[in-house]
Amino acid sequence: MTRPKVCFVLTDAVSYQMLCRGQFEYFRENSNFDITFISGGSKQDFDKLRERQVGKVLDAKLVRKPSVIKDIKALITLTSFFSANRFDLVVYSTPKALLLGSIATLITRHNNTIAIIRGRAYENFFGRKRKLYQLLDKLSLSTSKRVVFISESLKEAYLNEGLISPTKSYLLGSGSSNGVNTDKFQPRNLVHDQPFTVLIAGRICVDKGIYDFAEIITHIQNKNIIFKLVGPIEDFSSEALLSSLMSDNPSIIHIPYTDSIEDHFIEADLHLFLTHREGFGNVAIEAASCGIPTFAYDVIGVKDSVKEGVSGKKFSFKDTASIAEAIDKASIDPHFNQRYTLAREWAIENFDQEKVWNNYLSFYNSVLKESS
Known part of the structure; x- marks a missing residue:
């Protein structure tokens, strides 16, 4: 044949x-x-x-x-x-x-x-x-x-x-x-005793929302929240902005490269996805597979990868004030992660x-x- x-x-x-x-x-x-x-x-x-x-x-x-x-x-x-x-x-x-x-x-x-x-x-x-x-x-x-x-x-x-x-x-x-590799991206099984941690995973540039992140930081009230950015910086202006943010905010951490992003997901409480455009937000379903909710813009491609109320929450494009408010509320909510217990099941069923x-x-x- x-x-x-x-x-x-x-x-x-x-x-x-x-x-x-x-x-x-x-x-x-x-x-x-x-x-x-x-x-x-x-x-x-x-x-x-x-x-x-x-x-x-x-x-x-x-x-x-x-x-x-x-x-x-x-x-x-x-x-x-x-x-x-x-x-x-x-x-x-x-x-x-x-x-x-x-x-x-x-x-x-x-x-x-x-x-x-x-x-x-x-x-x-x-x-x-x-x-x-x-x-x-x-x-x-x-x-x-x-x-x-x-x-x-x-x-x-x-x-x-x-x-x-x-x-x-x-x-x-x-x-x-x-x-998504649901065997690789598994929920955490460790005691989580660190401050509320927000993960931003992927390239750091304008289209991926570095300036939006800067606006969010200005609105955040809870200064104990850790923001961890994992990914390469794409351009000089983004590098300068992130450097300035980190010098003013010791709670912001940047890790330029990892080949085990799943390790960072399981240490996070929330995944923040500020991309302006996407064909499909695969990083959001990786977070969901780990049982980690995603806060994201309700834009093309991303809206399909975040299920409202199941794997996260979607916001109007550029509404950084509402996102900051939601992060602040999540950081003091002892039941926050329990509100998204179906995230992994949804990721497995669909992706x-x-x-x-x-x-x-x-x-x-x-x-x-x-x-x-």
Whole structure:
């Protein structure tokens, strides 16, 4: 029996590790796909991908930032490769891979294509700049046979803005692109005798809410609350702001890097998620899996990853005063964590990793069967 040839295209090889950890190993064990991975990226990230032994690998020299010369070269590489190699299914995702992959497959008449939308960098853009990005999205999606969104609110945004037809739009299960490892992210089983601790996990930059955090700090009344920020600083202005905040507030702690974020979740009482845009807030379901509630903005992508009253609480965008008030109340509420005892159950029911992986595998199999 001929093995279905499936090609995945992402902009950077690191994304196969960051966005799809474990997923392709699951495909290897539960399908007979002959998989090829295409992207740009560093030698180190390509080596890590090859070490996983989940498929063949091609460096097409894709780059994240706009570069006319590099993008044309990458498009030529993709088009040449797809001309010489026929696939039963091509799946592309992340902005540059989405654009160039959709063009290359159109030119080479690969008709069975799936675009996965993980979010949009232009969520908070306005005017002509936003319209340009919308036009590029519309172009890419118009040539794609099917489009999978990783959250319902993201899908609705594209539909409401007329960027996609409802007939080709899909949401698999409850959303998410890779689910949560509920064995790794477990509730704490240690005596919690430290002050009320708020965890902020992820990149530290404007879009992830560092300036919003600064506003919240000015409103906080309980000065015994510990704020722990875990993640790399993205830019100079964010670094300067955080440095200033830490010098004025000894209760603010910054940990630049960890490969065990679950250890920080189990030491926290609350997860604070101030991102301005997201395709799906995976960090919020990781917190939920640990039994830790999340306070977050009610924005696209995030609203799907926080269940009001079950895994946390959602606030209007930029309403930092209300968030600070809620944190203050939580910090003196002896029953706070007991109010979110169903968080882990909700995370397991909707986003357990193998369930999410199986949603994608079943979808790919159904597409292949339909086109055979």
